[in-house]
Amino acid sequence: IALEGYRTATLNLLTTPEFTDLTNWRLKVKEGAQTWHYLNTDEERKSWPQTIWDKYHLGLPIDVPDLEKPTTPLEAARNGFEFYRRLQTEDGHWGGEYGGPMFLIPGLIITYYITGEPVPEAMRLELIRYLITRAHAEDGGWGIHIEGVSTVFGTALNYVTLRILGLSPDHPVLVKARGTLHKLGGASAIPAWGKFWLAALGVYEWKGVNPIPPELWALPNSLPICPGNWWVHTRMVYLPMGYIYARRLSAPLTTFTQSLREELYVEPYDSINWDKQRNNVAEVDLYTPHSKIMDVLNYGLTYYEALAPKFPWLRDYALKLTVEQIKMEDECTFYLDIGPVNKAMNWLVVFYHYGRDSHEFREHVKRNDDFMWMGPEGMMMNGTNGSQLWDATFIAQACAEAKLADNVNYRENMIKTLEFIDVSQIRRNPPFMKESYRQTSLGAWPFSTRDQGYTVSDCTAEGIKATNALQKVPGLPTLIDNSRLRDAVDVLLTMQNSDNGFASYETIRGPRFLELLNPAEVFANIMIEYSYPECTTAVLMGLRSFVKIDPEYRRDEIDEACNRCLQYIKKVQHEDGSWYGAWAICYTYAAMFALQSLASVGEYYDTSDHSKRGCDFLISHQESDGGWGETYKSCELHVYSHNETSQVVNTAFSVMALLDAKYPDKEPIRRGIEFIMKRQQANGEWLQESIEGVFNKNCMISYPNYKFAFSIWALGKYANVYGDSISEKSS
Numbered sequence: 001i002a003l004e005g006y007r008t009a010t011l012n013l014l015t016t017p018e019f020t021d022l023t024n025w026r027l028k029v030k031e032g033a034q035t036w037h038y039l040n041t042d043e044e045r046k047s048w049p050q051t052i053w054d055k056y057h058l059g060l061p062i063d064v065p066d067l068e069k070p071t072t073p074l075e076a077a078r079n080g081f082e083f084y085r086r087l088q089t090e091d092g093h094w095g096g097e098y099g100g101p102m103f104l105i106p107g108l109i110i111t112y113y114i115t116g117e118p119v120p121e122a123m124r125l126e127l128i129r130y131l132i133t134r135a136h137a138e139d140g141g142w143g144i145h146i147e148g149v150s151t152v153f154g155t156a157l158n159y160v161t162l163r164i165l166g167l168s169p170d171h172p173v174l175v176k177a178r179g180t181l182h183k184l185g186g187a188s189a190i191p192a193w194g195k196f197w198l199a200a201l202g203v204y205e206w207k208g209v210n211p212i213p214p215e216l217w218a219l220p221n222s223l224p225i226c227p228g229n230w231w232v233h234t235r236m237v238y239l240p241m242g243y244i245y246a247r248r249l250s251a252p253l254t255t256f257t258q259s260l261r262e263e264l265y266v267e268p269y270d271s272i273n274w275d276k277q278r279n280n281v282a283e284v285d286l287y288t289p290h291s292k293i294m295d296v297l298n299y300g301l302t303y304y305e306a307l308a309p310k311f312p313w314l315r316d317y318a319l320k321l322t323v324e325q326i327k328m329e330d331e332c333t334f335y336l337d338i339g340p341v342n343k344a345m346n347w348l349v350v351f352y353h354y355g356r357d358s359h360e361f362r363e364h365v366k367r368n369d370d371f372m373w374m375g376p377e378g379m380m381m382n383g384t385n386g387s388q389l390w391d392a393t394f395i396a397q398a399c400a401e402a403k404l405a406d407n408v409n410y411r412e413n414m415i416k417t418l419e420f421i422d423v424s425q426i427r428r429n430p431p432f433m434k435e436s437y438r439q440t441s442l443g444a445w446p447f448s449t450r451d452q453g454y455t456v457s458d459c460t461a462e463g464i465k466a467t468n469a470l471q472k473v474p475g476l477p478t479l480i481d482n483s484r485l486r487d488a489v490d491v492l493l494t495m496q497n498s499d500n501g502f503a504s505y506e507t508i509r510g511p512r513f514l515e516l517l518n519p520a521e522v523f524a525n526i527m528i529e530y531s532y533p534e535c536t537t538a539v540l541m542g543l544r545s546f547v548k549i550d551p552e553y554r555r556d557e558i559d560e561a562c563n564r565c566l567q568y569i570k571k572v573q574h575e576d577g578s579w580y581g582a583w584a585i586c587y588t589y590a591a592m593f594a595l596q597s598l599a600s601v602g603e604y605y606d607t608s609d610h611s612k613r614g615c616d617f618l619i620s621h622q623e624s625d626g627g628w629g630e631t632y633k634s635c636e637l638h639v640y641s642h643n644e645t646s647q648v649v650n651t652a653f654s655v656m657a658l659l660d661a662k663y664p665d666k667e668p669i670r671r672g673i674e675f676i677m678k679r680q681q682a683n684g685e686w687l688q689e690s691i692e693g694v695f696n697k698n699c700m701i702s703y704p705n706y707k708f709a710f711s712i713w714a715l716g717k718y719a720n721v722y723g724d725s726i727s728e729k730s731s
């Protein structure tokens, strides 16, 4: 064992440490960037008092008066915004946690450990709080996301994280978690990304990890397997992974990691047959088994790995390309990177490649905070650096629909929202666009912030819609002129796929069969882009909204694109009338979009078989209390899965869908609205219910702002269709 004591986690706590004082936390915002700060002195606290949104997000009591009980939908919408507007931060956006996935903190903390960078003390304590709170009460384990059953992936990685953060293996929380991990067969059967992190930490052998050859980056773009043709998230994760793998970089063995080797497995570490582990994945974890082709390929690549040292120039060249790509990604995103997974991995590469004192290393450390979110359960890592732009566009449109945007009492809020949308538009193409395989971004809107800077099709479309919804309100300024909307349209018009739909970040670049090479085991549909009803509808509606402002510009192309969107929406409707939602849960979410697409060309319940079947599907799933409720199982299993309780968010999706489709019977819609009103608190608030979002079919993610934006929007829409009354008689 080398280097006794070197960079070991130094604490060995048998009892849970005292957590921080929540009243000392403050959220700082700047052009959407969100960072939480812990104030240590009275002086600091006095000069930077806690705001109401700080308190709300921290779960501290807030002083919001009860409002007069609303009797109509618009009154309810107004009460909702009366509460929600207090949470708007000074830069004009609405913050919120964007947690859910349980595999993000481990990557970050393992990297802190390997690089020797100390985890700030308040963060360390609050991460412990979060992980302990999120351990399942029954078995002490963790799943792939907060609502999922305990898996090896979640349990092994979060166990290791708590150890690094200072808990002793004899701490009761870890004793229990380890019991569950061992019952599941121990860490040897962890899925691929877990194998990667454990190997990087030095508690798994690289021999047990399937090859991740960086040479792929040397392939010409014309070959489908060139990573430039993959879904951007996947290629951006495999990029740094390839570097670490090719150099087989592991933290030096210490007494600490030696101990982990003993804790994580059911058999002695040295007796494990690592060659046999490459394809060993626990049953609870396995969502997408390897294809036969993948197995054969891995087999071949394992031989290649044995030969690679004979061609060092090739590997060196591949690593040079890898480092160049990482540099472009880091610089272009101001070291935020596209998401939290490659953020931690790129930081690790930078550590090995440039060293701890490098500019690159320090820049990475600075932007770690952008991913961390504080809540009553402690500190979590967000799924991106936030959902700022996305949330702002929805509340803007909801306010326009519910007649709040032209209410003078909310003028200030609306101006700030518009300012935020203005500042978030991306005003340049990525430097080195071609070399880094990037989509254009001049004029696009991102999902989170302009710094992150990735074009997303539907975020761009919602950006256009929200801009137009606000800028047409008398008294609100025009901050975004037509030429900038034209830029946004230019981006969208480059993004339509040959199947007529729109995907997330780019067009579909690779063939379907690439999915057979999905190595991740826990996600589906990650190798290439796919068209989605949600993105396609957003773009269709975004383009239609633009045409109203600027009717001449590229009109033929826009009309053609819209027609094609519609063909796509019809084509992907299922037999039973439903659409599968890929980015929120699930059938109700997709129906809201798809039925809106149809309605945009006058296809309603009475005039279109597609619309009729879509509505009938929704109606068949309405609950007896008038609401709708789905669980994440819908996403996982591709079957509508009823939640035990109706959900405000699913109800709002469904009501909006039925209203757009002009569903002829008012009663089910009215009952949905009544349900949303009943769930509203006396101060206008809606409380958090089940998790709302999803990605890659198997991992859920929180959208806490949806309960406000979509409830207000649905209430407004209802009033616009049926008048501002909830009584059964009026029409």
Ligand code: LAN
Residues within 6 Å of the ligand: 233, 234, 237, 339, 340, 341, 342, 383, 384, 390, 447, 456, 458, 459, 504, 523, 534, 535, 583, 694, 695, 696, 701
């Ligand atoms: C997101 C969040 C937003 C989402 C919508 C805009 C809602 C969608 O319509 C298009 C796709 C997009 C942009 C999206 C893609 C995948 C993301 C970035 C996420 C779900 C947030 C987290 C997820 C990312 C992949 C998580 C990191 C995990 C990996 C598998 C790399």
